[in-house]
Amino acid sequence: MGSYILQVENLSKSFGKVKAVINATFNVNRGEIFSIVGPSGSGKTTLLRCIGGIETPDEGVIVFNDRVIFDSKRGINVPPEARGMSYVPQTWALWPHMKVRDNIAFGLKMRGFPREEIDVRVREISKALKIEELLDRYPWQLSGGQQQRVAVARALALKPQLILFDEPLSNLDAALREEARVWLKNLLKELNITALYVTHDIHEALFLSDRIAFMYDGRIRVIETPENIYMRRDIPELARLFGYNIIKARVIDHERGLVMVNEEEYITCDNPHKVKGDALVIFAPSEVKVGYSGIKAKVLRRSFMGGYFEYSLKLGDNIIRVISEAYLKEGSDVFISTNRCTIAPIT
């Protein structure tokens, strides 16, 4: 039991008729970066807010640091300020009327730390995050990247058992986001911080996380390590996040995994025994071979991506995405094959 810092059991939350979170159950280990990934509207932010205490779940149990902080049956609901977590929201929410220094010190003041210790901690954390020169500025005088660092500093200053992150990098531009990702992972690992990290960006989650929960329509569908979740192609909603091709097909021989994708054209998938009849076939754009054998497809559009091409191909009624180094003419017919494709039931 002791190795879990956070245990969530059967947590549900509805807004009117909309079920935002349904029966969420998971545990987070000490020192782990645990991500919750899902498209927008999947309920991931609501789940995070329930754990932080900003939202009250309808049902379920939350145990944090061996203490029950929420239990719908026993009527326990510890207010957010008494839970001992910290929070980095999507908008960062730096208090505009306080200098950076006071923003960072706020939580420490609220928790009754003596003044000297607050000063020491603010100095320590701002040095570690290289924001010392910003301490006497107001939030509006900072760039996006600086604001993001201050928001993280504010959360770290409390030396919390758990930091809640709600898409903290989504307000940064692409180049800065890459950089912040590396910085954040190193920081959390060096300080051995446990983090619950919500994002809609699967690649960000792969990079940062020790484990990832994939959430869709209010339910946690799967919890895996980054390596394993990348292999899970039998969940179409997850495959869509990865940008995989998903086409409709018909299973001809479910013993061998033989699938008809087009009239009289077949491929073999690597997970037989799964589904019968109409199904979905899922494969990655980078794992398609273009050559002289396989299924016929038509090149619709070619885009040069620097070092490789990205193609739109018409395959029967489907349009698929293919990444290849080969140069193909727009409008020409080609033959494609793949050695890794997965059958999934139609949902």
Place this chain on the structure above:
Amino acid sequence: MTLLALIMASIALTLVGLIYVQAVNARPLYTYKIELTLDVVIEVINSSEFKEALVNSVIVAILQTFVGVLIGLIPMFIAPIIWGFAWNYSYGPSGFIPLFREFNPLIVGIICGLIHVPHAYALIASGLLSMDYTLEEVARIHGAGPLRTIARVTIPMLRPSIVLAATLLLILGFEQFGVPLVLLSPWGYNVLTTYLYGIPGTYLMNPYPRMAVVAGTLITITISLVILQRYLILRETRRFVTIGERYRGYFKMSMPTLIKAMFTAITLLYVVGVVIIPLASLILRSIQPLYGAGIREFTVNYYLTIIESESYRITLINTFVVALLAATLGSLIYFSYAWTIVKGSRRIISVYVDLLSSMPRALPGLVAGLAFLWFYLLTPLRSLMYTHLGLALAYAIVWSALGVRLVTGSLLQISQELENVARIHGASLTRTIIHIYIPLLKKSILISWLYLFILGIREYSIPVYIATKNTQVIGSTIVLLIGSGELGVIAALSTITVVASLILTAIIFKLGWKPY
């Protein structure tokens, strides 16, 4: 917070109830005897005076709406009753520029419209400022000229603001008391409010059921209009949802010189004709010994009278004390209302408070004062009636529709996440209010306080029935003086209010106040 909001909102509900109950009760409410009857209702409704007053109310309200919505600009901080005098002294039969030989509902409707132009202007301007300018830019680039862009893009986009302004003016029109009292009553015309005011003088024996019928008619009209307004606004806003972030740049539309000159001329004419001349006439009247044009003598006697007479001195002090109390009490009440509406966890309570806080919008000041009179007489709060606090409480509750919108707006501008982070980082709700909300709202709290204070100084209709000998304020004193012929004193008292209001208005504009 929630409890305070609930109690205050319930008082508003009681006030409306009292009016209706008295209307069907043959005996005065304070006798605690109920004798249900529809006789008075039928009698009043059938009386020709009532019918005439009703028709006049409709004329004034509709004209005020049309004229008010059509043009635009200048302070809305001067009480209508003072405008009444200002217009009488400037354009009245014996004014400085005798434009009108007499006043009738048509003329008064137009005057009311002209002095309410700022309300409409403020609402529409705020719609204009929050509009996405790229919409107009695209229209221009796609080939529409400036006028076509205004007609096809700007005005349709402003429809929600225009609907809001029109319905608001219609409601204010039915509530109009000061201008008709000054300009119409002497000519034998009545609107519903002045008719209501005149009843006790005509029917000395138990005038209350009769008054309640008229007051009930008024609030039935205004409540229906408030409901209509809510419905229309809901429908309009649903149709005009803006998607994504708004681009807040300023796009200066190039306009033909002729049209620009025309707009400038209209604005100038308005400012001079509607604002400056009447106000100047009022001030002039307060320093002239005799009424009428062409007199070259000046006097400060009226001001001396006010300063020397103890009762006027007390009136001045009362005005400030009551305004001060009302602004403070109001700020507190509206914050609790707004908090419950915006942050309330129980939706049903939020909706109840939201609805009831907007209900006094339908309570004309005069009617509200009457209802408060009964409320104080019938409840254990009776002793409050003779105090400044009692008067201030009445102000605060009657203004709640306006005040709540003021506070809700600024509360909504503070991102919920600022509170969330504070809570998760260890601050309790109370400390979050102290450390996050109050510092962030400091300026808007000050602005709304000052705004309420100005309303307090100019208020004249609420205290008509509930101000007692010791709590008389400038507004109610002016109303009482109307029959006395003390025109110079009225003008001097009005000038004092105007000057005080204008100074305070300048301050809150300086602080960054935005109308609506």
